[in-house]
Amino acid sequence: MRISKRVQSIKPSPTLAIDAKAKALKQQGIAVINFGAGEPDFDTPKNIKDVAIDAINSGFTKYCPVAGTLEIKNAIINKLKRDNNLTYAPEEIIVSCGAKHSLYNIFQATINDGDEVIIPAPYWVSYPDMVLLAGGKPVIIKTSDKTNFKITPENVEKAITSKTKAIIINSPSNPTGCTYLARELKTIAQICVKNNIFIISDEIYEKLVYDNFKFISIAETALEAKDITIVVNGVSKAYAMTGWRIGYAAGPKNIVSAMSKIQSQSTSNATSISIKAAVEALSGTQEYVESMRKEFEKRRDYIVERLNKIDNISCAKPEGAFYVFPNISALLGKTFNCKTINTDIEFADYLLDVAKIAVVPGSAFGAEGYIRLSYATSIENIREGINRMEATLKS
Ligand code: PMP
Ligand code: GLU
Numbered sequence: 001m002r003i004s005k006r007v008q009s010i011k012p013s014p015t016l017a018i019d020a021k022a023k024a025l026k027q028q029g030i031a032v033i034n035f036g037a038g039e040p041d042f043d044t045p046k047n048i049k050d051v052a053i054d055a056i057n058s059g060f061t062k063y064c065p066v067a068g069t070l071e072i073k074n075a076i077i078n079k080l081k082r083d084n085n086l087t088y089a090p091e092e093i094i095v096s097c098g099a100k101h102s103l104y105n106i107f108q109a110t111i112n113d114g115d116e117v118i119i120p121a122p123y124w125v126s127y128p129d130m131v132l133l134a135g136g137k138p139v140i141i142k143t144s145d146k147t148n149f150k151i152t153p154e155n156v157e158k159a160i161t162s163k164t165k166a167i168i169i170n171s172p173s174n175p176t177g178c179t180y181l182a183r184e185l186k187t188i189a190q191i192c193v194k195n196n197i198f199i200i201s202d203e204i205y206e207k208l209v210y211d212n213f214k215f216i217s218i219a220e221t222a223l224e225a226k227d228i229t230i231v232v233n234g235v236s237k238a239y240a241m242t243g244w245r246i247g248y249a250a251g252p253k254n255i256v257s258a259m260s261k262i263q264s265q266s267t268s269n270a271t272s273i274s275i276k277a278a279v280e281a282l283s284g285t286q287e288y289v290e291s292m293r294k295e296f297e298k299r300r301d302y303i304v305e306r307l308n309k310i311d312n313i314s315c316a317k318p319e320g321a322f323y324v325f326p327n328i329s330a331l332l333g334k335t336f337n338c339k340t341i342n343t344d345i346e347f348a349d350y351l352l353d354v355a356k357i358a359v360v361p362g363s364a365f366g367a368e369g370y371i372r373l374s375y376a377t378s379i380e381n382i383r384e385g386i387n388r389m390e391a392t393l394k395s
Contacts, residue, residue, distance in 0.1 A: 010129040014364040018348075022358035033385035035373035036358035038174060040240040040322070042295075045288040048239060048280045055276035064269045067260040068095030068248070072275045075282040076248050083206070084217045086226060088250045094259050095278075097270045099204045099234035099247030100126060102259075106200055106230055106249060107134035109258035115165040117200075120151045121366035122325065124174045124202070128366070136165070140366055145316050145327050149176040153187045160191075166198040169218050172205040175365045175372040176325040177300075177318020179209060182216045189222035189229075199229040204247075205321040207238035207289050210297040213319045230255060237322075238289050239281040244274040296322050299375040299382055306386040307373075310393060322376045325362065329369030337395050344368055355388040 018036040025032045055061070067073075073090040080086040096102040103126070111117065111134035119127050120141045128138035141155045156167065169188065171180040180188075192199050201218045209215050219229040234247030249259065269275070300318065307315040307326050312334075315326035332342055337354065341347050344361040348371055351357050362370030375382055 006133055006135075009132045013125055013129075015125050015360055018358055018360050021352070025352075025356070025358075030356060032352070033357045033381050033388065034377060035375070035385060036360055037374055037376060038323070039242040039376060040237060040292060041376050041378065042240040042288075042292050044240050044244070044277075045281075047284050048241070048277050051280040051284075052244075052273050052277040055273045060272055060276055062272065064272050064275065066264045066269055067256070068093065068269065069275060072248075072279050072282075075279045076250065079282045080231070080250055084231075085220050086217060086231070086250070089253075091253050092256050093248060093250050094256045094263070095246060095248045095270050095275060096259075096263060097245040097247070097267055098236065099202065099232050101245075101267070101270075102232045102234070102247040102249040103127070103200070103202065104130050104133075105259040105262050106232070106255070107131055107136065108262050109255055110134075110198065111136040111165060114163060116161060116163045117165060118156065118159045118167040118197075119366075120155075120168070120170075122149060122173070122175050122362065122370070123168070123366050124170060125364050127168055127170075137163070139164070142366070144367075145314070145325075145370075148316065149173065149178040149325070150180060150184065151188075153191055156188055156191050160195055160197065164195065164197050166200055167192060168200045168202060170202040170204075171218075172209060172215075172318070172320025174205065174321055175323050175360070175362075175367075176316070177205075177321040177323050178316075179213055179215070179319040180218075182221055185216065185218040186221040186225075189218050189225035192228055193222065193224045197228070199225070201229055201231050203231060203233045204237050206233065208293055208296055208322060209320040210293075210300060211319060215320075227252065235278045235281045238292075240292065241274075241277070241281060244271070244277055246270055246274045246278040296375065299377075299379055300324070302379060303373065303375045303382050303386065306382075306390075310386075310390055312393075322374055324373050324375065325365075325367075325370050326373070327370055328362075331393070332369065336393065344371055347371060351389065351392065355385075355392040357385045357388055 022034040073093045113135040117131045219226040230251030235241040312330035348361040360372040
């Protein structure tokens with residue numbers, strides 16, 4: 001049977017592929033240091049796990065409402081009020097199987113053939129492919145470390161056409177960790193309001209910000225911004241719950257209801273047990289979030305300092321997420337161990353083959369000449385990994 005054209009237009013997630021490769025090598029007994037994984041290395045906090053165990057034991061194991069129980073919707077509503085000063089009604093909230101699924105549903109619910117979606121690059125790997133799967137056209141705005149990987153209002157105005165339907169804002173960003181200030185978001189929001197463009201605000205790294213940075217949602221920055229914004233968030237990163245698969249979206253009722261219709265014909269509700277656990281994550285003690293955040297901040301300081309000491313590598317210090325995105329373009333064209341490295345993809349392959357460290361090439365994120373390292377791994381692993389990188393590049 002022939003595979004559909006839609007599927008042929010996309011590629012498998014490169015981040016998941018590299019993570020799988022690193023894990024497979026480890027299973028073969030090869031001591032790979034994995035900077036590829038985009039998931040916290042911490043365990044899910046015990047209070048959250050206990051609630052899930054109670055849910056199983058008490059028989060909360062049946063279908064529940066497609067868009068989520070009222071209990072989880074209320075927990076999300078309270079979270080959005082408490083942390084973001086945003087007010088939503090239950091009909092404006094939908095819980096899905098991870099923020100990835102929320103994003104997928106948003107594109108399926110809003111994009112018609114040929115609709116354009118503006119995506120700032122470097123972007124998270126799944127955005128363009130999800131837009132393509134929905135029949136849309138990704139319109140990429142390229143940025144570099146020279147502008148801290150941020151788009152400007154002029155960039156946005158220039159990218160807008162009569163077909164522009166939406167823009168994706170991901171702050172703090174995967175892969176760069178770059179984080180927008182309130183006034184920067186406000187200007188972008190005002191342009192979107194003026195041009196009737198939806199904002200898809202992926203806020204999954206909201207809780208992981210450093211140097212006393214104050215996170216703000218674009219939905220709260222400008223008059224009418226909330227009316228045109230779909231906020232996407234989840235429990236994967238802040239609560240170390242990547243495997244539980246709970247994400248959510250908050251936005252205009254008609255879009256949320258369309259997403260719910262899609263979900264009713266695809267996955268139905270997200271896992272009932274995980275929903276209970278997510279209620280505890282969002283409503284219970286937040287002390288573990290803070291201790292994980294502090295640990296990430298230490299690792300960020302360490303990895304940035306070490307990377308900048310390596311010849312021909314320069315690394316900006318990001319304010320958020322758990323990634324660094326060093327510029328390695330000065331290394332390209334050089335020869336190591338008789339092998340000339342011409343692209344970031346070759347560089348990433350070389351690091352895995354020779355130094356046994358897994359990183360993701362910048363090209364996967366629409367940014368050639370960079371690599372992404374996730375510091376969601378212990379300081380000892382970071383030290384060992386960077387030692388190996390240094391030694392390999394000296395040869
Ligand atoms: N958005 C971004 C920017 C991410 O890095 C991730 C993590 N893969 C997601 C969304 C999806 O997260 P999840 O599906 O685990 O909630
Ligand atoms: N967000 C993570 C990453 O970028 C997880 C992998 C994925 O879903 O792409 O590595």
